[in-house]
Structures are given as C-alpha cells and as structure tokens.
Amino acid sequence: MRIETELKLGFKDVMIRPKRSTLKSRSEVSLLRDFKFLHGSVSWSGVPIMGANMDTVGTFEMALALAKENLFTAIHKHYTVNQWTYFMKNAPENIEDYIAVSSGTGKSDFKKIGEIFEQNPQLKFICIDVANGYSEHFVNFLKQARKQYPDKVIIAGNVVTGEMVEELLLAGADIVKVGIGPGSVCTTRVKTGVGYPQLSAIIECADAAHGLGGHIISDGGCTTPGDVAKAFGAGADFVMLGGMLAGHTESGGELIEIEGEKYKKFYGMSSETAMTKHVGGVAEYRASEGKTVQVPFKGHVSATLKDILGGIRSTCTYVGASKLKELTKRTTFIRVLEQENVIFNK
Numbered sequence: 001m002r003i004e005t006e007l008k009l010g011f012k013d014v015m016i017r018p019k020r021s022t023l024k025s026r027s028e029v030s031l032l033r034d035f036k037f038l039h040g041s042v043s044w045s046g047v048p049i050m051g052a053n054m055d056t057v058g059t060f061e062m063a064l065a066l067a068k069e070n071l072f073t074a075i076h077k078h079y080t081v082n083q084w085t086y087f088m089k090n091a092p093e094n095i096e097d098y099i100a101v102s103s104g105t106g107k108s109d110f111k112k113i114g115e116i117f118e119q120n121p122q123l124k125f126i127c128i129d130v131a132n133g134y135s136e137h138f139v140n141f142l143k144q145a146r147k148q149y150p151d152k153v154i155i156a157g158n159v160v161t162g163e164m165v166e167e168l169l170l171a172g173a174d175i176v177k178v179g180i181g182p183g184s185v186c187t188t189r190v191k192t193g194v195g196y197p198q199l200s201a202i203i204e205c206a207d208a209a210h211g212l213g214g215h216i217i218s219d220g221g222c223t224t225p226g227d228v229a230k231a232f233g234a235g236a237d238f239v240m241l242g243g244m245l246a247g248h249t250e251s252g253g254e255l256i257e258i259e260g261e262k263y264k265k266f267y268g269m270s271s272e273t274a275m276t277k278h279v280g281g282v283a284e285y286r287a288s289e290g291k292t293v294q295v296p297f298k299g300h301v302s303a304t305l306k307d308i309l310g311g312i313r314s315t316c317t318y319v320g321a322s323k324l325k326e327l328t329k330r331t332t333f334i335r336v337l338e339q340e341n342v343i344f345n346k
Helices: 060-068 081-090 107-119 136-148 162-171 188-192 198-212 225-233 272-279 302-319
Strands: 014-016 033-036 043-046 049-051 072-075 099-103 125-129 153-159 175-178 215-219 238-241 255-258 261-267 292-296 333-335
Touching: 014 225, 014 302, 049 060, 060 072, 060 302, 072 125, 081 107, 099 107, 107 136, 125 136, 136 153, 136 162, 153 162, 153 215, 162 175, 162 198, 175 198, 198 215, 198 225, 225 238, 225 302
Parallel strands: 049 072, 049 238, 072 099, 099 125, 125 153, 153 175, 175 215, 215 238
Antiparallel strands: 014 333, 033 043, 255 261, 261 292
C-alpha cells in the first residue's frame, strides 16, 4: 500500500482563465476537427462530441439527430443484427462516418460484430467497452479485434492512467475511452472506492496518447457546456456525453408521467435496471454499480445541442481560439473553490 499525495482535479475544481482575443464573434469559431488514426487508413472530420453507448442515449434515433450536426454516436450493443441491417438500409448517406458498433468482450460479442460487419461492410468504427479496461482479458480481446479488423477504427476503454492508455494503443486501439466513475448515473466510486478525478485523468491520458499518435475520449462527468469545454481544454480529442443527452425524444428509456410532468428513465449500464433488462438480473457475485433516475423530458435534442455547441464557441472566443483544435493550446486552468452564484437555484 502507498499513498500518492499529488492533488487530482475534477471539472468543478477549475475554471478557464480568459485571454485577449482578436475574434469579433462566436460565429468565427469552427468546431470541426480532422483526425487521422493510429491504425488503418480511415480519416474523420466532424464535431468531436459523442453520444454515449448507453441504451438510454446511444440509439439509432439519437445517431440520426447528432449526425445532422456532424456529431458522433456510439450505438449501444443491444440492437440485433437485423435491426442494424434495417437501420443501415434506411439511414442517410455517410451515416457510417458518425456511428460506432459497440461490443463487450465475450465470444458472442465477437461473433455478433462479425455478423454486423458482414452485412454492413461500410461501417468503420468499433467501440469495445467494458467498465474495467485494466484486465488482461480485455487487452487480448482488443488484440484479436485489431487482427480481425485491421482497417477499422477501434475505440477501447475505460481506463484513467497513462500507462494503460499506452498499452491499449499498442495493442491495437486508435482511440482510448477515459473515465472511471464520473458518470451521473455511475456508482462505481461509492461501491468500490475506485476512480480518478476526470480533469486530471484527461490531462494525463491525453499526454500519454498523443505521444504515441493516439487519441482519447473523455467519457463522463460533464454536466454543463462549460465542462465539455474544460474537457477539450484539458486535451481530450473527443468528449462523450450521457446524462446531458438523456431525457430527449431521441433518447432511449421509458417515457413516464408523474403529477402531470413528463420524465424519461435514465440508468447506468451496470445498474440493476440495465442488468435486469438485458441479462435477467444482477448476478450473485456482483453488485449494481449504477442508479436509475427520472430525467425531466426535454423534447428534441437539437435545442440541447445548440446550447452545448454555443457554449463551446463562446469558450473559444474568451481565450482567442478560432478553431477547437487551438483550445487546449490557449487554456490556462485556475483552481477555484466555487463555480457559480447559486442564490436563485433553490
């Protein structure tokens, strides 16, 4: 046992210091980014914000809405092969540039993604997602996937430390998903005591990934557009959103009405709700590591996207970044003890 005494920070612990800028308007800021990946020959252009691969967020309907704004969606893994094929036949042209096929690490998962790619060879992205990306089994599955799909872009995670980011990149990942415990419906930190403050995780993992020519996704912890901007400022190449995209028409989850108000169910993928739905319940050897909440119904996601993208553009004007790519180079974080005046939030 040992203790690391260096302070680790989350989004609530910092703000971005403004700097002199020559930008006259938020309209001058471009949020588009172009990426080439470590393995294979795929290149990508778009706004690097992702819908999370949760069945309450990463739906086909969400993917269509986000793709209109050049945003990406990691489709949840519980769609059938036939549902995938039907979606791809009826989806707009180039939708394959803005979606990933998600997978666990079981034999049935490997077989299923093989069938999806066989019927839809134009798909380019795989998201191999587990709660604990530190297991040898996960790394071996990643190596197998890279060998089987040398030209696909592979997203793999989740981890929070630089050395594991490096291992996953060397094992075949193009993009590493960073985040353990920061999600709004994740209870891993209180159930296990394991986690890492998200801002520090981004900074350390981005440094490791970029040294090898890889990329990272900040997954979890964003509650406001300002948090998304902080994640990009800290070095994240992509930012994945769950709770911020929950509760919309395009989101999954049951629509319910309580005392005349509409809500949508939102739950973590390690919650009792998710495990009961997909595998028949919580296994005897494990605990639920997620919660189920009712999110006020927000209507179509387009208004939320406008709010998020507008906030990030405004961040860029405050520090003089005409392109999103420049934001991390112009970011200076200051440590704070408060974020906002909450007198009228009660």
